[in-house]
Amino acid sequence: MTRTGERAVKSRLRTPPWVARIEQPDGLVLGAGVLLAPDRVLTAAHVVRPGRPYVVHFVGVPGVPGVAAVVREDEYVPERNDAFGDRSGDLALLRLAQPLPAEHTTRLYRLASPHGPVSMYGFPAGDDGGRWHGATLVAARGRDNQVQLRPQTPDELAAPGFSGGGVVDHETDEVIGIVLSVDVGPGSVFSYMSPTETILSHLPQAAVWTEGAEAVDPALRPGVTAAAGRLDVPFATELASWFRGEGWPVLVTVVPARSGRAWTLTRAVTLADRELRTQQNTSAFSHDPPETVPPAGGHDLALDVKNMTAAQVMDRIAGRLGIRGDPRPERLGALRVPLAAVLVGVDQAAEPDALLGLLDRLAQQGARLLLVFRRPGDRSARAAESFVQRPLRDRWARLHRELDYIVDELGPALDEHRDRVSVDPGTRHLLDQAEAGVRRTRMLRAWVAHTPEREREPRLADLLFTFEDAAERRSRRLEQAVQVLDARVHRREELLGRVTAEWPLCRERAAAEGGDRVVEAYRLYELALSLLRQTPCDVDAAETAVRRFVGFCSGTAPGPGTTSGRGGGS
Known part of the structure; x- marks a missing residue:
């Protein structure tokens, strides 16, 4: 077991001090939460309402009494359906009347393309102490990038008492989001999580309690506003298509710095980031052609690689994916969700050829790559040929x-x-x-x-x-069909060989016994042989005739004028 794995197992053998149980004053358990600051608890908005009184218990801190708490309007983001019918928001921060010691708090952690096993802590009915449930992150859904959670066993489906509870990634042992909702329809086996970066897009004040590398380099997010530049519509459309996962997985393009294309690129990178995409900047582009607007979560990392070595780039990618201790390219091949990365200034990297070699390995493992060169030339042309054409x-x-x-x-x-x-x-x-x-x-x-x-x-x-x-x-269906028929062809050949081999001995035995047995043996032999030689051969009918013939020859089948068989060798 890896060191990271050991750390994750140990954490699930205890109740963390940051786990919060949220109740009404009368003791009714409403859900769970995460203590991010001495006086702040993150939870799901449907668990609480602004202005109402609540009591928060910290079950992992013995001896601490329940703490009174309220929610302010500016720290409450109710669940809404967006214009496309996707769920959005459902986040809130509770303010505690009495702060707890800082050592009991935890941090949110940014993790790109959530994947693999996780655990969540919540309070199912009748269990006020709470428990861990295991799950696997499946995929993001909707434009708010809520992530589906599949329980490891049917008994571990997140019950309502898990709403607002922290989700811990096994690889990093970090809190990477909170549970939002549970599908309770017939046959449903999913619950949903809001990942850290989606939380930050709705509650940017939570950034001070967050760790982990941001997806977008500061140089690639200069504050996008509607008046910042002129939109290159064809280029924006091409970028949005790539961010949606359409077309060839590698896009090689040339974008000179401080150009209209450069502004269009930063706009796309910003809008495609879960954390940076907000209601404010999306409304600024509400009149742009829809085909030019990329979806949130369209990339895992947008990196300016100017003056960076290939090893430094790999370290940044590994950090965003939560790979610790051994950032080899081969490890990316085991990820359930392929990497999607934007790398700007490839031709200005410290080791352009080594970097392209690394990126080629990542592309072969299924990574989606947007490779941006600052100047046209042989290197960009070779990259387009090597990665695309x-x-x-x-x-x-x-x-x-x-x-x-x-x-x-x-x-x-x-x-x-x-x-x-x-x-x-x-x-x-x-x-x-x-x-x-x-x-x-x-x-x-x-x-x-x-x-x-x-x-x-x-x-x-x-x-x-x-x-x-x-x-x-x-191809697979045809190979299976040919295999099925091939088995019948081989069975026909086996039956034909058996009849041919059996006939001389059968004829000799029937002649020795006399009577009508020679005639009957010949009749059964001819019937089996004719069915086997017929094209196409009815193998089932032929096999029945062969069994009758062989049974007659061996004496286990009755002959003409008899009612029982006679023993004999085959």
Whole structure:
């Protein structure tokens, strides 16, 4: 077990002093909270209301009585649905009448692309002492970037008493957010967390109680206002598409400093950051074309790499992802959520070639990269060729080969097998789907072969990905269908070999016994043989005939004019 893992396990064997249980004055438990400052407790807004009295208990600090608390209007962000119907907000800060010692507090921690196992502390009904529940972070949802939590076991679904409770990341042993809500519908297994950076976008005053690297370098966020520059609409549209995860995962572009493109870039980086995107700056661009506005959470890190070494860049990436002690590129491949990073000034880095080598390894592991060069030239052109053009051509070529394999190899193999043996009724649907896949792939291959180059641009790579997924599904289904039929072909050959080998001995034995046994043996032999040689062969009917023939020959099946079989060797 790693040192970090040991630390996380130890923390879950005790009740942290920062855990708060929030009650009404009459003792009714409403939810949980996190002590961020001696006199501040962070919780979910639906747990409390401004101006009402509450009592907060700190179950991890023995001997401390309940503390009176209230919520002010300027520290209360109620849950709302935005224009798209996504949930937003649901955060509040309770002010304690009597502050606690500072050593009982904890800090929020910024963590990019939450992933992996976490624990949350809350108070299910009847358990005033509280307990830990385990969960796995699944993915961000909605424009407020609330994160889905899947319980590790069905009994660990976050009950209402967990609302407002802290969520601790196992890798870093840090509080990375709070529980907001629980889906209580039929079959629901999810609860939701507001991550630290989303909390800060609604409650910026909580930044003083926050640790962890900010996503955006100060040099890349000079305070975006509506009058700060002129929007380059085509470039803004291209950037927003990349931040939405559309098109080719690596975008290489040239953005001179102090230019209109530079302002457009900083605008996009700011709006795509969970912490920096606020109601104030989004309203400033409310009249911009919608396609130019990126989603919040569109990147994990925006870094000005001027004068930085490759090792320093890797350290910054590892820090944002919560990787401690061993920041190797290989560790990023194990992350459930791919890295999305903006790197500005790649050509001005201390080691441009070494940095590009590192970024190439990250790209091969699935990272999404926006690589910004300050000047056009050979290095930016080579990067565009290496990260975009060549791999894109290779993927199209590989798709061609996969389509050829389906149409020219798997399709004929399926036809050849279906000509030899009939279809098992239980697998007919699979085989019909496989045949339909060949027909559709034949049309797709013709379309791809005549696709104009403009349809193969990086920004339209989602079309390529769709085709690749379809080809993979069809190839897998065809291989399965051929395998099913191949098993029936082999069974037919086994039955044919058994009948052929059995016939000489059977004929000799029947002749020795005399009577009509020779005639019956020959009839059963011819019936089995004719069914096996029929094309396509009905393997099930043939196997029944072979069993009757072999049974008759071995004496375990009745002969003509008899009512019971006679023993004999096979």
